[in-house]
Amino acid sequence: MTAEAKIDFTAPVSRVHATPGGRPVVLQVLPALVTGGVERGAIDVAAALVAAGGTAIVASAGGPMVRELERAGAVHVTLPVDSKNPVTMLANIGRLARLIRKHDVDIVHARSRAPAWSAYFAARRTKRPFVTTFHGTYGHGGGLKRAYNRVMLKGDRIIAISNFIAGHIRDVYGVDDDRVRVIHRGIDFNVFAPDAVTPERLIGLAEHWRITEGMPVIMLPGRLTAWKGQRLLIEALRRLGRNDIRCLIVGSDQGRAHYRRSLDSLIESRGLTGVVQVADHCRDMPAAYMLADVVVSASTDPEAFGRVSAEAQAMGRPVVASDHGAARETVLPGRTGVLFAPGDPEALALALAEALSLTSAQREELAADAIGHIRGRFGKVKMCAEVLSLYGELMEARAAAK
Numbered sequence: 155m156t157a158e159a160k161i162d163f164t165a166p167v168s169r170v171h172a173t174p175g176g177r178p179v180v181l182q183v184l185p186a187l188v189t190g191g192v193e194r195g196a197i198d199v200a201a202a203l204v205a206a207g208g209t210a211i212v213a214s215a216g217g218p219m220v221r222e223l224e225r226a227g228a229v230h231v232t233l234p235v236d237s238k239n240p241v242t243m244l245a246n247i248g249r250l251a252r253l254i255r256k257h258d259v260d261i262v263h264a265r266s267r268a269p270a271w272s273a274y275f276a277a278r279r280t281k282r283p284f285v286t287t288f289h290g291t292y293g294h295g296g297g298l299k300r301a302y303n304r305v306m307l308k309g310d311r312i313i314a315i316s317n318f319i320a321g322h323i324r325d326v327y328g329v330d331d332d333r334v335r336v337i338h339r340g341i342d343f344n345v346f347a348p349d350a351v352t353p354e355r356l357i358g359l360a361e362h363w364r365i366t367e368g369m370p371v372i373m374l375p376g377r378l379t380a381w382k383g384q385r386l387l388i389e390a391l392r393r394l395g396r397n398d399i400r401c402l403i404v405g406s407d408q409g410r411a412h413y414r415r416s417l418d419s420l421i422e423s424r425g426l427t428g429v430v431q432v433a434d435h436c437r438d439m440p441a442a443y444m445l446a447d448v449v450v451s452a453s454t455d456p457e458a459f460g461r462v463s464a465e466a467q468a469m470g471r472p473v474v475a476s477d478h479g480a481a482r483e484t485v486l487p488g489r490t491g492v493l494f495a496p497g498d499p500e501a502l503a504l505a506l507a508e509a510l511s512l513t514s515a516q517r518e519e520l521a522a523d524a525i526g527h528i529r530g531r532f533g534k535v536k537m538c539a540e541v542l543s544l545y546g547e548l549m550e551a552r553a554a555a556k
Contacts, residue, residue, distance in 0.1 A: 177207075177208060177209070177260065178203075178208050178209070178260040178261060178545060178549050179208065179209040179211065179257055179258055179259045179260050179261075180200075180203055180208060180209070180210055180211070180259070180260065180261045180262075180263060180545060181211045181212075181213060181250075181253065181254060181257070181259045181261070181262050181263065181273075182196045182199065182200065182210070182211070182212045182213070182263045182264075182265060183212075183213045183214070183235055183250065183262065183263070183264045183265065183266075183269045183270070183272075183273040184196055184212070184213075184214050184235070184264075184265040184266050184269060185214060185215060185235060185236035185266050185268065185269055186214050186215045186216060186217045186236050187212070187214050187216060187217035187218070187219035187220050187223060187230070188217040188218060188219065189217075189218075189219070191289065191315075191339060191459065191461055192265050192266060192287075192289050193217075193219050194339075195265070195287070195289075195315075195339060195340075195537070196212055196223075196265055197212075197219060197222055197223050197226065197228075198340060198342075198534050198537065198538055199263075199537075199538055199541050199542075200212055200223060200226055200228040201226035201227070201228065201538075202535075202538035202539075202541075202542060203228075203542060203545075204226055204227035204228055205227075206542060208542075208545075209229070209257070210226075210227070210228035210229065211228065211229045211230075211231060211253070211257055211259065212228055212229070212230050212231070213230075213231045213232075213233045213235055213250065213253065213269075214230070214232070214233070214235060214236070214269075215232065215233070215234055215235060215236040215237075216230070216232045229257075231253060233246060233249055233250070233253075234246065235250075235268070235269035235272060235273075236268065236269070237268065238268045243268060243271055243272050244272075246269070246272035246276075247272045247275045247276050247279070248276075249272075249276075250262075250272055250273055250276035251276040251279045251280050253276075254276060254277070254280045254282060255280060259280075259282060260282065260283070260545075260548075260549060260552070261282060261283050261284075261285060261545055261548055261549070262276065262277040262282050262283070262284050262285065263284075263285040263286070263287070264284070264285070264286050264287075264305075264306075264309075265286075265287045265289065266289070267292065267302060267303060267305055267306060270286060270305045270306060270308075271305045274305055274308050283310045283311075283548040283551070283552060284308065284309050284310055285309050285310065285311045285312075285313065285544070285545075285548070286305070286306045286307070286308065286309035286311075286312050286313065287312075287313040287315065288306050288307075288312060288313065288314050288315065288319050288322075288323060289315055289319075289458060290319075290458045291319070291322050291326075291455075291456065291458065292306075300326075300327070303327075304327065307323065307327055307329050309333065310333065310548060310551075311333055311335060311544050311547070311548065312329070312333050312334045312335070313335055313336075313337050313541070313544070314334055314335065314336050314337070315336075315337065315338060315339050315458055315459045315480075316336065316338055316339075316458060316459050316479075316480035316483055317336055317480070317483055318456065318458065318479050318480040318482070318483065319336075319458050319459075319480070320334055320336050335540075335544060337537055337540045337541055337544070338459065338483075338531065338532050338536075338537060339459045339461060339464070339532065339537060340532060340533050340534035340535070340536060340537030340538065341461075341464050341465055341468050341528060341532050341533060341534060342534045343468065343529060343533055343534070345440055346439075346440050346443075346465050346468040346469055347440070347468070347469075348444065348469055348470050348521075348525075350440065351440050351441050351444050351469075355438055355440075355441040356441055356444055356445060358441075359436075359438060359441045359442060359445060360445055363402060363431065363433060363445075365400060365445060366400070369398065369399060369400050370398070370399045370400070370447045370448075370510055371399070371400050371401075371402060371445055371446045371447050371448075372387075372391075372399060372400070372401040372402070372446065372447065372448045372450060372506060372510075373401070373402045373403075373404060373442065373443070373445070373446035373448070373449050373450065374387050374401070374402070374403050374404070374449075374450040374451070374452060375404045375405060375436070375439065375442065375449070375462050376404075376405045376451075376453075376462055377405045377406055377407075377408055378403075378405050378406065378407040378408070378410055378413055378414055378417070378432075379408075379410060379413065380413065380454075381453060381454050381455045382405070382452070382453055382454075383450075383451075383452025383453050383454050383476070384403050384417055384432075384452070385416075385417065385420060386452045386454065386497065386499055386502060387401070387403070387450055387452050387502065388417070388420050388421055388424060388426060388430060389424070389499035390452075390499040390500075390502035390503040390506060391424075391426055391429060391430060391503070391506075392424040392425070392426065392499075393499055393500055393503040394503045394506055394507060396429075397428065397429060399429060399510070400429065400430075400431065401426075401429055401430040401431070402431055402433055402442075402446070403417065403430065403431070403432045403433065404433045404434075404435070404436050404442060405433075405434075405435060406434060406435035414432065417432055418432065439465065440465075440469060443465065443466050443469040443471050444469060444471075446466070446471055447471075447472070447509075447510065448471070448472050448473075448474055448506060448509040448510060449462065449463075449466035449471045449472070449473050449474070450473075450474045450475070450502075450506070451463045451473065451474070451475040451476065451481065452474075452475075452476055452502060453475075453476050453479070453496075454476070454496060454497050455479075456476075456478040456479025456480070456481075456496075457476075457478075457479040457480050457481055458479065458480060459480045459484070460475065460479065460480050460481050460484055463475050463481055463484045463485055463491070464484045464528055464532050466524075467484070467485070467490050467491070467524035467525070467527060467528045468524070468525060468528040468529070468532075469525075470520075470521030470522075470524055470525050471521070471524070472490070472491050472492070472509045472512060472517070472520055472524075473485050473490060473491030473492075473524075474491060474492045474493075474494065474502070474505045474506060474509050475491060475492075475493055475494075476493070476494065476495075476496040476497075477493035477494060477495060477496060478496050481493060484528075484532065486523065486524075486527055489520065489523045489524075489527075490520060490523050490524040490527055491509070491520075491524070492505040492508050492509055493505075
């Protein structure tokens, strides 16, 4: 039995009052089911709710993850809730209200701003409790942007995915009350577990990426976009000045072909063609982490949670991360990784040198600390139990009001 399976799921789930009739019925609303932390969280919670005896409905514009959602026993309803067109958003209020009445939904849970506006008014129209999950800092530079973002603060309960986000909600929007609950994102320890990765998977991926055995590997996973810090890492590697290592930048450009080309040009201009390789999206990230000697999260903007840092530590890998955002919650400096000054290539180069200098004994000690740290605080089962417990609170309040 894994450490994930040992978490007591019974106590918090009992508060949901799940019955054989499929109660509670929870409608989650998000733009689409393509890829990412928002989608992953929605599917995990839907699966947990079904397992607890409830009914999970997800409304989105669809995507490749719909199949996984439906395999978990949840219902998917395709609606244009990804649209920011005011006319479509207005029409979505009626669509969602009809959906709520048709399935006798108990709780409406919105995970993104555009669909949240429609979901909020649909929930109020049908007198259902409304929950939001604050997944990021969002752009908040002007009055209009802040007004648009404020729908995420209209929940009867507001889930912040880290203490950093809870602090952001307090500092930027002045909301600091018992509606805000910190529920960290959860890692699936059945997937992200060193023992679960077979040698065949490692060999296959190493051959695909043409990794030379015995050569230290630095890896930066994440979609190819400027704020994830790929350019910063390349500049740090030039300062590091080592040609006996490999660096893998792993992630899809998601249509940002120009940015991908700019990375290739920067690698060439810095004389790192034989050191740095830009790979595409990897379908087997647990194996990818196992191939890495150091995993980097070089985001120039604060991460709301930072799934890469948590997943890498769950696999026992040293992490080098920017010293801001939720990295301060997921990484234990000096024990599970190194934090460096955000945006500073020299500081990143020094952090990489420190991580690469670990002895075998130090790496083993770090791996044990990292796995224990992540399993103790950031598990998927823990996350789902806390969300279902929150649903239970709302069910109790609604029953009392009736």
